[in-house]
Amino acid sequence: MNEMNPELLASLSKYGQMATYGLAVLAVLILFGHLIKLLITKDYKAKYDYINMYEIKLLWRASLLLIIAGAIYANTLVSESGMLWFFVRIFVSTMFAIIAGVIIQNILKFYYPFYIEKRLKYLRYEPRISPDGRKMRLLSEEEEDVYLDEGMQAEENAFSIDYDVWIDEESGYTHIEKYNGRLTALKCSECNYQTLKVTNEEIIQSPTVTEEGELMKHYSCGYCGHKERKSFSIAKLRQEQPA
Numbered sequence: 001m002n003e004m005n006p007e008l009l010a011s012l013s014k015y016g017q018m019a020t021y022g023l024a025v026l027a028v029l030i031l032f033g034h035l036i037k038l039l040i041t042k043d044y045k046a047k048y049d050y051i052n053m054y055e056i057k058l059l060w061r062a063s064l065l066l067i068i069a070g071a072i073y074a075n076t077l078v079s080e081s082g083m084l085w086f087f088v089r090i091f092v093s094t095m096f097a098i099i100a101g102v103i104i105q106n107i108l109k110f111y112y113p114f115y116i117e118k119r120l121k122y123l124r125y126e127p128r129i130s131p132d133g134r135k136m137r138l139l140s141e142e143e144e145d146v147y148l149d150e151g152m153q154a155e156e157n158a159f160s161i162d163y164d165v166w167i168d169e170e171s172g173y174t175h176i177e178k179y180n181g182r183l184t185a186l187k188c189s190e191c192n193y194q195t196l197k198v199t200n201e202e203i204i205q206s207p208t209v210t211e212e213g214e215l216m217k218h219y220s221c222g223y224c225g226h227k228e229r230k231s232f233s234i235a236k237l238r239q240e241q242p243a
């Protein structure tokens with residue numbers, strides 16, 4: 001029983017090729033869909049959020065499908081009909097698929113974010129256009145407070161949230177965008193990769209009217225696993241205005 005039934009082998013090969021094409025088409029559709037979405041999303045902020053949330057996930061999914069397709073395809077190429085060869089081919093192609101998967105995963109996790117970060121920076125800081133068609137100006141941290149309500153300011157001061165305030169200096173029109181600092185990676189002090197992210201924020205001490213509060217941010221590095229925490233102070237509560 002060292003030979004495999006040639007008919008069985010032929011039909012396996014046929015189905016293998018069909019699966020290969022199916023998976024490859026699916027991968028191409030994912031990539032194509034992503035490209036279309038990037039092209040039709042004109043709003044900078046919407047594009048920023050979309051890239052931030054989905055780009056790496058979609059690239060990983062497409063890569064995975066292509067790797068599996070490649071591995072299946074490799075098994076349909078050889079016509080050697082020995083049973084042993086059949087299993088050796090499956091084993092070797094699986095190993096290659098795993099190696100390819102690990103390499104691509106590492107690229108997407110540790111190198112690709114640099115490239116994404118660059119595009120995100122552009123999308124975040126490229127001047128917004130006011131309804132009147134004028135270029136708006138991004139206010140600095142000090143200038144923007146006037147335009148943020150108290151809740152927004154508290155969020156900014158305490159949590160990993162950034163509000164960008166754009167202003168049309170001629171008409172006074174303002175446009176506010178909210179950014180989640182938890183999604184943005186910082187440079188890790190251990191491995192120097194830009195893979196340090198906030199994992200948790202806890203209020204150690206709530207602020208009162210007389211005293212500042214304390215907030216602890218916990219960070220974790222996605223590359224080397226380095227963990228650190230930093231304490232931030234939360235501004236005193238404002239005295240209620242007497243009615």
Ligand SMILES: [Zn+2]
Nearest residue numbers: 188191221224
């Ligand atoms: Zn690190």
